[in-house]
Amino acid sequence: MIRASAVLSGGNAMRHGAMRQGLIGGAVLAVLWFLCGWVPYFLTHAGGSLATLARLVPSPMTRGVFGNPLLWAVLVQLLMAVVLVTGFAVLIVRLSRGRAGFAAGWLAAILVAFAIGAALDLGNVVTGIGDFGIGGVIGTIGAASETTWWAVVVGWIPALVSARSGRAPETDAAPTHGPGAKAPDLIVGLIAAIALILIPVAAQAGDDATQAQLRQEQATAEAEADPSGAAAPDPSAEGEPVPTAGPSDGATDDGACTADSTTIMTPPPDGATGHRGQLLQLVNLAEEPCILDGYPDVAYGDQNGHLLDVSVEHGRSFMAEDPGPSSITLQPGDSATAVIGWDANSVQGQLAARSIWVAVAPGEERLSWEMPLDLIPGATVHVTAWQPAVPPAG
Numbered sequence: 579m580i581r582a583s584a585v586l587s588g589g590n591a592m593r594h595g596a597m598r599q600g601l602i603g604g605a606v607l608a609v610l611w612f613l614c615g616w617v618p619y620f621l622t623h624a625g626g627s628l629a630t631l632a633r634l635v636p637s638p639m640t641r642g643v644f645g646n647p648l649l650w651a652v653l654v655q656l657l658m659a660v661v662l663v664t665g666f667a668v669l670i671v672r673l674s675r676g677r678a679g680f681a682a683g684w685l686a687a688i689l690v691a692f693a694i695g696a697a698l699d700l701g702n703v704v705t706g707i708g709d710f711g712i713g714g715v716i717g718t719i720g721a722a723s724e725t726t727w728w729a730v731v732v733g734w735i736p737a738l739v740s741a742r743s744g745r746a747p748e749t750d751a752a753p754t755h756g757p758g759a760k761a762p763d764l765i766v767g768l769i770a771a772i773a774l775i776l777i778p779v780a781a782q783a784g785d786d787a788t789q790a791q792l793r794q795e796q797a798t799a800e801a802e803a804d805p806s807g808a809a810a811p812d813p814s815a816e817g818e819p820v821p822t823a824g825p826s827d828g829a830t831d832d833g834a835c836t837a838d839s840t841t842i843m844t845p846p847p848d849g850a851t852g853h854r855g856q857l858l859q860l861v862n863l864a865e866e867p868c869i870l871d872g873y874p875d876v877a878y879g880d881q882n883g884h885l886l887d888v889s890v891e892h893g894r895s896f897m898a899e900d901p902g903p904s905s906i907t908l909q910p911g912d913s914a915t916a917v918i919g920w921d922a923n924s925v926q927g928q929l930a931a932r933s934i935w936v937a938v939a940p941g942e943e944r945l946s947w948e949m950p951l952d953l954i955p956g957a958t959v960h961v962t963a964w965q966p967a968v969p970p971a972g
Contacts, residue, residue: 596674597766600667600686603740607687608662610732612655615639638691638728640721643781647791650784657773657780658694664770665690668763670740683737688729693774695725701778806950808881808930817884820933824875826941831869835908837943839864842874842936844947848897849922854952855897856918859967860938862908870906870964874916875940878953879933886931887955895919895960903963913967920959928954 614637621632639658643651669686699719830836840860847856862868878886894900898917906914923930931953935944953959 596671597667597763599740599743600670600683601663602743603670603683603686603736604663604666604690606739607666607690607733607736608659610735611638611658611662611691611728614728614732615643619644636728636731638695638725640724645788646781646784647787650780650787654777654780654784657777660773661694661770661777662690664766665693665774666736666740668767668770671763680734680737680741683740684733687733687736688726690770691725691729691733692722694777695722697774697778698722698781701782704778705782806925806930806952807927808925808932808950809927811881813882815882815884817880817882819883820877820879820885820935820946821944823943824877824937824940827872827939830939830941831871833867833869835860835862835868835870835938837938837945839866839868840908840938842938842945844934844936844949846949847918847951850897852922853896854920854922855895856934856951858916858918858936859913860908860915860964861913862910865910867907867909870908870914870938872903872939873961873963875937875942875944876918876959876961877935877944878931878951879935879946880929881932882929883933886929886953888931888953889956889958891958891960892963893960894962896921898962900960900962901965904965906964906966908966914964915967916964917962918959919962920953920957923952923954923957925952925954930954 614635616639618632618635618637619639621628621635623629639655643654646654666683666686669689670683673685674682698721702719702721840862843859843861845857847854849855858874860870860874873892876890878888880886892900895917897919908914931951932948933946934949934951935946937944
């Protein structure tokens with residue numbers, strides 16, 4: 579009876595020692611897994627000769643991680659780490675019959691790596707066969723071969739560490755049985771099995787989240803796309819905001835029309851044989867007459883809200899003659915007009931005018947309107963002087 583108890587006690591000690599060695603080897607296997615997975619990833623993104631060097635490092639993590647949202651990628655990697663550590667420990671105990679050996683450790687590394695790759699492949703088959711059929715889904719598998727080959731190349735390292743991390747004491751009764759011996763194995767094995775089952779589930783959820791994010795980004799890009807083909811807005815673009823007032827020509831004369839006493843209307847432009855003309859109409863809103871003398875102040879903003887580099891010149895255009903500046907007295911409710919003229923431009927892929935800013939005179943506060951116009955950097959517009967509005971006929 580005493581002899582049987584000693585045998586059982588020694589066997590349990592041997593088995594627990596092998597489990598401890600297996601957990602150490604599994605931890606080394608996990609470290610190598612992530613090291614070989616992330617190093618090639620960073621080298622590839624570094625470009626140049628480093629990208630070429632990345633091809634020499636076998637990677638077990640080409641699927642189910644990179645490109646997925648951070649939360650899902652982290653979850654998948656945590657599950658992989660659990661399977662690597664616990665799966666290796668259970669397998670090495672089973673394969674070595676309670677004594678962690680080098681050959682058993684190398685085989686355990688290969689088997690646990692294959693299990694992770696096979697789980698990812700199985701997940702792809704289950705989720706993709708309905709949409710792509712057998713022929714289409716075959717192209718989505720291959721993780722098992724990648725992870726297995728990786729373990730063949732590097733699996734000897736955790737096997738060596740496990741074998742040398744400590745040996746169970748020798749006994750003359752190696753066979754171990756009983757609930758006390760098997761309970762730790764069952765618990766660790768159950769943890770490994772649950773994590774392995776969850777890996778393809780989490781990987782697929784990450785893929786679904788990635789696709790949903792891409793669809794959202796595409797929908798946003800389409801919504802922001804300019805119908806005329808101009809460049810999309812770029813929140814990170816550098817530029818000067820459109821000034822709310824232009825440089826003043828000098829002191830404002832007494833009785834002059836100002837931004838406080840007037841308003842301006844800017845209907846959409848007219849077009850004729852590749853030319854554009856936009857009417858500006860100013861109305862005196864004050865209860866007293868005001869004097870208007872000169873040209874309106876005009877500027878443009880691009881799709882990023884920055885000042886567009888457009889030359890504004892005084893004078894005639896194809897769409898209107900310029901009478902030249904003259905002193906005009908506007909009675910309350912009276913109006914004056916000016917015309918902006920320019921040649922049509924292709925805005926394809928360009929910064930383009932998406933707002934117009936107009937003031938009664940330089941130095942006065944500008945009014946602005948959102949308005950897509952075919953003006954691009956380097957374009958020139960010609961502005962006529964203010965002149966009394968022509969009353970409608972009849």
